[in-house]
Amino acid sequence: xxxxxxxxxxxxxxxxxxxxxxxxxxxxxxxxxxxxxxxxxxxxxxxxxxxxxxxxxxxxxxxxxxxxxxxxxxxxxxxxxxxxxxxxxxxxxxxxxxxxxxxxxxxxxxxxxxxxxxxxxxxxxxxxxxxxxxxxxxxxxxxxxxxxxxxxxxxxxxxxxxxxxxxxxxxxxxxxxxxxxxxxxxxxxxxxxxxxxxxxxxxxxxxxxxxxxxxxxxxxxxxxxxxxxxxxxxxxxxxxxxxxxxxxxxxxxxxxxxxxxxxxxxxxxxxxxxxxxxxxxxxxxxxxxxxxxxxxxxxxxxxxxxxxxxxxxxxxxxxxxxxxxxxxxxxxxxxxxxxxxxxxxxxxxxxxxxxxxxxxxxxxxxxxxxxxxxxxxxxxxxxxxxxxxxxxxxxxxxx
Numbered sequence: 001x002x003x004x005x006x007x008x009x010x011x012x013x014x015x016x017x018x019x020x021x022x023x024x025x026x027x028x029x030x031x032x033x034x035x036x037x038x039x040x041x042x043x044x045x046x047x048x049x050x051x052x053x054x055x056x057x058x059x060x061x062x063x064x065x066x067x068x069x070x071x072x073x074x075x076x077x078x079x080x081x082x083x084x085x086x087x088x089x090x091x092x093x094x095x096x097x098x099x100x101x102x103x104x105x106x107x108x109x110x111x112x113x114x115x116x117x118x119x120x121x122x123x124x125x126x127x128x129x130x131x132x133x134x135x136x137x138x139x140x141x142x143x144x145x146x147x148x149x150x151x152x153x154x155x156x157x158x159x160x161x162x163x164x165x166x167x168x169x170x171x172x173x174x175x176x177x178x179x180x181x182x183x184x185x186x187x188x189x190x191x192x193x194x195x196x197x198x199x200x201x202x203x204x205x206x207x208x209x210x211x212x213x214x215x216x217x218x219x220x221x222x223x224x225x226x227x228x229x230x231x232x233x234x235x236x237x238x239x240x241x242x243x244x245x246x247x248x249x250x251x252x253x254x255x256x257x258x259x260x261x262x263x264x265x266x267x268x269x270x271x272x273x274x275x276x277x278x279x280x281x282x283x284x285x286x287x288x289x290x291x292x293x294x295x296x297x298x299x300x301x302x303x304x305x306x307x308x309x310x311x312x313x314x315x316x317x318x319x320x321x322x323x324x325x326x327x328x329x330x331x332x333x334x335x336x337x338x339x340x341x342x343x344x345x346x347x348x349x350x351x352x353x354x355x356x357x358x359x360x361x362x363x364x365x366x367x368x369x370x371x372x373x374x375x376x377x378x379x380x381x382x383x384x385x386x387x388x389x390x391x392x393x394x395x396x397x398x399x
Contacts (some may be wrong), residue, residue, distance in 0.1 A: 054382035058372035059336055060320050064365050067313045069242075069351050069356050075233030075289070075306040077298045079226070080216055081197045085211050086220035087113060088190040096208045098201055104223070106196045111220060113212060115191040122184035129177035136170040143167045199225035215386040225298055229293040231257055231269070233306040234284035243287075244274070246311055255289045257298060258305040271308060284342070313351070317359040323369040334370035334377055335363060336385065342370060344379040 091113035098110045195201075205218040212220070235243060246253060252270040259266060269291035278285045288360035289306060291298055298304070324347075325331045331349060336343040347362030363369065368379065368385075377383070 015145060020044070054384040055376060056373055056386055057334075057336075057342075057370045057377070057383045059130060059368045059385055060323065060371050062317055062359065062363050062367045062369060064315055065318045067316055067318060067351060067356070068213065068353060069310045069313065070353060071235055071239060071243075071308045071310055073233045073306050073308070075231040075257075075304050076305060077300055077302040078230050078232045078288075079199070079224045079300050080228060080290075081199065081225040081229055082122075082194050082300070083199075083223045085110060085193065085196070085201070085221050085223055086219045087193055088215065088399055089118070089187050090112060090213050091115075091117065091191065093206060093208050093210055093212050096204065098204075098221075100201065100203050100221070102201055104195045104198065104201055106195055106198045109192055110195055110201070111193040113191040113193070115188045118184050118187040120193060122181065122188065125180040125184060129174065131178050131179055132170060132173045136167065136174050139163065139167045141171050193220060195223060197225050198227075199223050215266060225246050226296055226300075227293050228290050229298050229300070231255075231289045231291065231298070231304055232286055233289070233307055233308075234279070234282065234286050235308070237278050237283050237285060239310075240274075240278070240285050243308075243310055247272070247274070254309045256307040256309075257289070257291060258307060260303045260305065262305045266304065266378055267291050267293065267295070306337045313358060316350065317363065317365060318356050319359050319363065319369055320371050321355050321357045322371040324349070324357065325374060333363065334374060336368040336383060339382065341380055341382050342377055 093111055094114045095112035096106060096110075097112070098108075104110070143160075143163045143166070147162045150153035150157060150160045199221070201225065202222040204221050206212055206216070206220050243253070252272045254268065255271050256268050257266045258264060270287045271287050271289045273288050275286040287308070289308075319329055319333065325332050325334070326342075327344070329346050332344050332346045335345050337343055345362045348358050348360045350358030352358070370383070373383075
């Protein structure tokens with residue numbers, strides 16, 4: 001093959017490939033131009049259709065109802081009485097009459113300290129008392145005789161006076177002896193350690209056979225009253241006025257104790273007292289709630305959530321909190337009009353509970369307020385309400 005022929009065929013192949021690429025590029029540009037010319041018209045058509053039909057929104061109806069005012073605060077279960085069981089005398093523990101964790105009643109015998117040393121001392125002082133009583137009786141007889149002789153000048157006046165003073169001295173000695181006897185009788189009684197209150201007794205700190213000292217730091221065990229029991233929680237000082245006003249009116253306020261996760265109700269009780277001062281470091285005041293705790297659902301030092309029912313507002317306008325919007329003029333809601341447009345209404349709100357809020361002004365009973373789909377809404381915008389949208393009463397949420 002000659003070199004000119006080879007070059008001629010190469011040029012022909014390159015020319016054919018170039019024409020193919022040029023045709024493909026022209027077709028692609030045309031298709032892109034066609035798509036570009038169609039896309040804006042489709043978008044404009046969709047936007048026009050949406051504007052004509054309105055923005056889909058969810059609505060709920062404003063209703064009149066009752067709104068409970070409940071404060072939820074973290075509290076701690078505190079026993080009404082927690083006693084460290086102590087001994088009032090020293091001695092060896094000879095008996096332990098309780099088991100750890102046992103429920104005991106006030107006055108139950110818990111332990112016994114060896115009473116024999118105190119019984120021996122009691123006998124000694126009882127004997128001394130008897131001897132001193134005998135001397136006192138003898139001195140009284142002599143004093144009576146001297147007083148008779150003194151009337152007849154048959155005895156020296158000083159002797160008679162000395163005998164009278166001796167009677168008084170022996171009278172004091174007898175009283176002293178009687179005090180010692182009573183003290184040791186009391187010590188013998190204190191050798192029998194009894195439960196000072198009813199409740200559950202804890203882990204034993206001293207075992208049988210040990211020498212137990214009066215006023216020992218850990219005592220014998222800790223006794224905790226379980227029924228009834230209390231919960232102490234705090235409320236902000238700006239809520240104190242309403243709570244104190246209600247307490248003066250009704251004397252007691254209902255309260256519920258929920259677990260630390262605030263998911264399970266444990267029991268119901270009442271609040272009847274609050275602290276005498278505000279804690280300046282936290283700006284709060286303490287309240288004590290009392291619970292019967294018959295099932296012992298509350299345990300000492302347990303963390304709980306206290307739901308305090310302060311008051312119930314009757315016949316107020318209730319709306320969902322999801323309907324509230326914030327604008328330059330404050331809080332407002334979108335109210336759906338009869339012509340399926342929305343009107344922005346500035347509202348004033350009261351207390352809220354869960355997903356429901358009290359509306360004090362700005363809307364009327366029966367107004368439909370937008371709760372979802374508000375992102376692109378404006379005053380006067382046209383909306384549609386799908387058939388599946390719930391328009392249920394908001395007072396159900398309050399109840």
